[in-house]
Amino acid sequence: MYLMVDNYDSFTAMLTSYFSECGADGVVVKNDEISCVDVCEMLARGSLEGIVISPGPKSPADCGNCIQIVRLAARMRVPLLGVCLGHQIIAAAYGASVIRGERPMHGKVSMIRTDGQGLFCGMPSLFPVTRYHSLVVAEESLPSCFVVDAYSDDGAVMAIRHRQLPLYGVQFHPEAARTLYGHELIANFMECCKVKGVLIDGRTDYRSGLACECRG
Known part of the structure; x- marks a missing residue:
């Protein structure tokens, strides 16, 4: 099962539908109704394979508990995908700058060039x-632990990937x-x-290890 953190966006339903069409079961929770403690409890139950941070109309500074959830996912090595605002939230969680682009891109189609790695395999x-x-x-503010996997035809960063952790962001939809x-x-x-996730089973007690993470 995956967790969809909803940033109060109309695209969340469509994104959830795409995951369902790909065979994934998920639960959708608003960004201010889910805490790191809640995520830890899901991990301890062995019911969480990955996290998705949805698009949204606001900025990383106004996204409920998303920044903390990204940092928890990084510490626990939980696979996480950020889409649009979610992509920006991942970058902001690592201290990168999120700035105004050259022009608004609302419903615009662009060609992107990818490196064929990560999500683009x-x-x-x-x-x-x-x-x-x-x-x-x-891009210049991204820490060295991230690689840019895709650019738009106007030079904007369209996808990022952590070099060691299963953290992925895509600016497009x-x-x-x-x-x-x-x-x-x-x-x-x-x-x-499936490959990198924390597929916890009943034979392993992760609760003690998760306790210190939940206090953060």
Whole structure:
């Protein structure tokens, strides 16, 4: 099961639908109705394979408990995908700057160029995506633990990936109708959850190890 943290966005339902079409069961919770303690309890029950931070209309500074959840996921090595605002939240959690882009991109289609790594494994190096954002991650502010996996045709950062941890962000909307390979991207993230996730079973007691994380 995955956790969808909803940043009060209309696209969350469509994103959830895409995950369902890819065979993933999930639970959707608003960003101010889920805490790190709640996430820890899900981990301790062995019911959590990955986390998705949804798009949203605001900024990383106004996203409920998302920043803390990203940091918890990093400490616990829980696979996490951030979409649009979620992508920016990952960057902000690591101290990167999220700035206003050259122009708003609301419903605009851009070509992106990818490195074929991470979530883009098995996809062409160039394909169209749909963008709904006015803010972007400032590439020069990203710490060295992140690699940029995709750029738009206007040079904006379109995807990031942590070099050691299963943390992924995409600025575009994989669930939008005019984005190609959206299902494939989600399927690649689901595969990451299977390979790198914390698939806890009843034979292992993680509660004591999680206790210190939940206090943070």
